[in-house]
Each structure stands twice: as structure tokens, then as C-alpha cells.
Amino acid sequence: xxxxxxxxxxxxxxxxxxxxxxxxxxxxxxxxxxxxxxxxxxxxxxxxxxxxxxxxxxxxxxxxxxxxxxxxxxxxxxxxxxxxxxxxxxxxxxxxxxxxxxxxxxxxxxxxxxxxxxxx
Numbered sequence: 001x002x003x004x005x006x007x008x009x010x011x012x013x014x015x016x017x018x019x020x021x022x023x024x025x026x027x028x029x030x031x032x033x034x035x036x037x038x039x040x041x042x043x044x045x046x047x048x049x050x051x052x053x054x055x056x057x058x059x060x061x062x063x064x065x066x067x068x069x070x071x072x073x074x075x076x077x078x079x080x081x082x083x084x085x086x087x088x089x090x091x092x093x094x095x096x097x098x099x100x101x102x103x104x105x106x107x108x109x110x111x112x113x114x115x116x117x118x119x120x
Contacts, residue, residue, distance in 0.1 A: 094113075
């Protein structure tokens with residue numbers, strides 16, 4: 001009577017380990033980019049909370065963003081934010097692209113788009 005094979009072969013195990021290793025490495029490369037996005041999102045929410053209903057203008061919004069970004073030490077510049085006038089106040093938006101090197105000349109690219117409205 002022959003025994004049935006149970007489990008995974010060594011070659012199958014090595015292939016699965018390599019695949020999961022590459023995926024885990026990619027996740028580790030993306031974590032800082034998402035951390036930066038969460039920080040930028042937090043900065044935008046705190047500026048909205050501070051200036052909402054206070055009669056803000058584009059210059060005060062820009063100054064508040066600059067102060068908070070300096071404290072948080074992120075690579076996003078205050079000039080990356082777009083401030084456009086709306087009927088009720090100002091829309092502050094950012095479209096930010098983050099790149100993380102993966103393997104050789106292959107990069108992981110993440111695009112973040114966030115906006116908040118600051119009322120007058």
C-alpha cells in the first residue's frame with residue numbers, strides 16, 4: 001500500500017515563502033507613505049478646526065499649514081496645497097504622490113487626494 005503525500009513539497013514551500021516575502025517587503029516600503037498621508041490629513045483637519053468660522057483668508061490658512069507641517073516634519077510643502085475660494089469660504093486640497101523604491105528600478109507609487117472646506 002502506498003502512502004499519500006501530505007503537506008507541501010520543499011520547492012512549493014520556497015516559492016510560497018518568496019512570494020510572501022516580496023509582498024511583505026512591499027508593505028514595509030508603503031507604511032511610511034501612508035503614515036505621511038495620515039499626518040497630512042491630521043494637519044488639514046486641525047487647520048480646519050482652528051480656522052473654521054474665524055474669517056480666515058488664504059494667507060492665514062497658508063501660515064497655519066506651514067506652522068503645522070514644520071512641527072510634524074513631513075516632506076510636503078505648504079506650496080503643494082491649493083486654496084480656492086468657494087461660496088462659503090475656502091477649499092484646501094492637496095494631491096500628493098509618494099514613491100518608494102521596491103526592487104532595482106521598480107517603484108511603488110501611491111497617490112493621495114484630500115480636501116477640506118474652511119468656512120468663513
